[in-house]
Amino acid sequence: MFKLTRFLKPYWWQVGLLLVATGGQVYATLQLPALMADIINNGIVPGDMGRIWQDGGWMLLLVLVSAVASFASSYLSARVGAYFSRDLRVAIFAKVLQFNMVDMKKYSTASLITRTTNDVNQVQMIITLILTMMLRAPLFCILGLVMAIQTAPEMSWIIVVGITGVVVSSAVILSIVGPKFKIFQGLIDRVTLITRENLTGLRVIRAFNNDELERKKFGKTNEQLTKLLIFIDRILELQNPLINIIFNGTSLLCSWVGLSLLKQDFAYLGNMTAFSEYVTFVMMSFLMLSMLFVMLPRANVSAGRINELLKTKESVKWRSETKGVPEKRPSVEFKKVDFSYPDASEKVLDDISFRAEAGQTTAFIGSTGSGKSTLINLVPRFYEATSGEVLVDGINVKDFSKDDLMQKIGLVPQHGVLFAGTVRSNIAFGAPNASDEDVKHAAEIAQATNFIGKMQGGYNAHISQGGTNVSGGQKQRLSIARAICKKPDIFIFDDSFSALDMKTDRKLREALKPVTADAVVLIVAQRVNTIRDADQIVVLDKGKMVGCGTHRELLRDSEVYRSIVQSQLSDAEYRKELHGATK
């Protein structure tokens, strides 16, 4: 938590002003009882009306001072809190944008989102609370103590009694209830989980007629939650009455002791009233501080999660300018490339070498976990080769500036990714200067014109957040159009055709040919049909290259490739294929 206070730095003078304002407010508030005591002792008792008016005037002034101070502190604390979290969010967001895939995997998208949203909110809440109440509480506490002891030194032991009461009762209650909160959170999570499952598994639950079972499961957790809630509340509800007893008890004690001291000094008549108010202030501030102890741990978890994220060193450092002379024609080359995750002993990619030329299609095939997706993600440096070299246009990718490298790459990920905006803004995402013709042309190639034409507004049709208003296949086609529109030197298709039916898949690949004539094309595929015409096919198995060649060559030479083909074709077709290859 305290590490994050560095984000308060730009607002140091506002925090300073806030301190002054809060100090002023506390001081003014605490002077009131003293003046009141003065009214009683030096005004009422001797019957001095002038003194009463004079003190009253001072009180009025103090109230005005405290009013101004409290307005100022309200404004300042709100502002500092809001700007603090604004900067925090920007810092996190900017940091995440720099992450590569290893970093992203380490956290998972869901957790990153929580950190940017919920965790920041938690921290903001506690910061605002600290700035408003917690700044005030210690000041009240210290100044209150000083004033109390000043007014009635013989009574100061009462403060000790009162504070002990507050601290002990809060501590006891918290120590009983505190550990239960964790269980409570667990049960809440479980209720959420079951509800979510009832929603996502709606069809399955109904298909199996399991409403009753789910209801029972839910009922059980719900019952546990209710019981725990009642237990916790039963203890927590003690807090209020106990505190009331302590406060009232101290008041009584003040009166009693004050009255018994009257014989010594009649000034105790006013002083005991003032003293009693000071004690209340002091105990109140202790109560507030105990609230901080309840909230701080929760905020601390959030702060820790944010800090962890901010502290993460990006695994990829980019040069500011590209070093080296590029070859004339685009190419991608892997030289003895290994890749493994940090701290993992197993290699995801092991000794990969190949060269992909412009105008050629290089395909990657292999079962799940063979490393084919990882492999192509080494080209835009989403993953960083553990050893070996990845070259683009003959230059090591590490010697590129980020924008220079990305400029060359048109990437189509496995799942179509769209952004809120229009059809056009999505297609022109990587080429902001694209003309309407460019956009249309890209859509045509991607076989997207048909459904775009049917959408209301055509190219200006609205795409909702995450592209939820278009189907999976349409998303994929728009993703492909986006890559085409960018006119890259290197196309990377990461299993991008699987959401398309085979007819569209074929048409699309046909239309792509002229566009990719001078470009390197890298394709990851599941279906043999998608890649059978590729100029070279790299067969991967558990991270190793077990074959490289054309469809025909591989059928002849590669055991792994043959088994993949066999699994996708009928026996007759497979025999035909094999025959064709060996001829």
Added chain:
Amino acid sequence: MGPQNSYGKAKNKKFAWKEFRRSIKPYAWPIVLSILLAVGSAMSGLFIPKLLGDMTNVAVETYPEIDWGIISSKAITVIILFCVAAALNYAQGFILAIVSANYTKDLRTKVLEKIGHLPIAYFDKHKYGDTLSRMMNDIDVLTTSMSQEIADISLSITTLIGVMVLMLTISVPLSLISFVVVPISVLVVGKIAGFAQKYFREQQATLGILNSKIEEDYAGHIIIKSNSYEGAALESFAETNQKLTRAATLAQVFSSLSFPMTHIFTNLGYIAICVLGGMFVIEGNISIGSIQAFIQYVSRFNRPITEVASTVSTVQALLAASERIFEFLTEPEEEPDPEPALMIQRVKGEVEFHDVCFSYDGKTPIIRNFSVKVAPGTNVAIVGPTGAGKTTIINLLMRFYEPDSGYITVDGVPIREMKRSDVRGMFGMVLQDTWLFSGTVEENLKYGRPDATLAEIKRAAETSNVEHVVEALPKGYKTEISEDSDNISAGEKQLLTIARAMVANPPMMILDEATSNVDTRTEHLIQDSLENLTEGRTSFAIAHRLSTIRNADLILVMKDGKIVEQGNHRKLLAAGGFYAELYNSQFAEN
């Protein structure tokens, strides 16, 4: 959470209030009791300052020979009073805690049951997150604001009235002076709270926008990077972030102002009492102890006023939450099952569609005049382009939706005349969406037949080719898995859902084949186990696999909600129609 949060205002306050009252009725007596306890507690607390003041008066009057007898009797009364107040307060809190915990439980149970009773159509139209937030957030807001308000309001109002009465008994003129402060204070604080509400709403709405931006950008992370879009993304993020910051500042400023505001007013009252009270004492109109008591009462004015003023916003939150909860709970449910319902003793598996028409929105027909008769044991493959209505056929068979006209029979019995649970019990379902709930593998596998033995489960796992996968898991059949667990792959999940259907052992099967993302070896296993599953059973498959359509006894070729062709693979291919075209484009070699 999005913009649907409890800072919103209820659109239909009457409805929200009426439903809330109806639902809370079973707890009427405990609530009344707790209100009475709160009133009692507040009242007993009220006399304490007056008694303390009396103690002072006695001391001053008998000074210097202070009469400790009277003073101590008053002190004992004070002790008794604050103990009684505390006890009543605790009893009140205790009762309310039980009420609100049980009320929460009731509401959650009702929502869950409602989920079970709503037609599937509801959930196809509404986002899961929305229902989930009604279940979790709104119920939470409703019950906490309810119990908080009941306690606060009754305490505050009692205190306020009680303090006023006691002040009047001490001194009428002084009381009138302090009362002037009340309406002004309530008015100002209420106004400020209104502003705060407005900006809170704005803050929540902007936060919703910002959150979806974050979600989108993180999910599309690699696209942003590979298109060098970071700058633009950051800029647009900063813009919304700034808006949020502004709203958050204002919301916070206004909500934190109400406290100092009331403080100022009560302090002004305090000063007036000190000065004028002092004057009265000098003039001999009032005793010094009374002034002391009076000052304490004035400071007790502070809190209840703030409470009462903030009630408006809490009640608003309560109504908004109540509206969202009861809106959901009063959604029209699935039609009840017919009474008496028809039953099929032994299902043979003859399925017939009689001239079925259907549309989701009542406008665009999805299925038109669909008729087909499927003999027992037939393996039916449904093929056709996207949007042809393949999934709809399954929705109708399972009675997730009801046809607009026409009807479906199984063994000659119209399924509409049967219980839904009986209809669904006849079919096993394996869907693209490999839904598993969080629990052990065993629990998941016997989901369709809770009384299945472990031996039966193992046999089904074996036939579904998933046995070795399960055995490779750390705790075998007792391993905990969930929808998003990553200790098993997508293909293996698919196999588990097949095994699950196998354990249930229904007379007929419905399959919606997954399209992609399974490696070839697993694909092989899935094909094989699907064949085992459909063996000898009437089955309907939305087919994406070559093997499925080749092996099908009957292929239904759908286009625009109609069967355009039907027959087996060879016959249809030979006919050279739509199917041949589809097949050649989708499956055939060059």
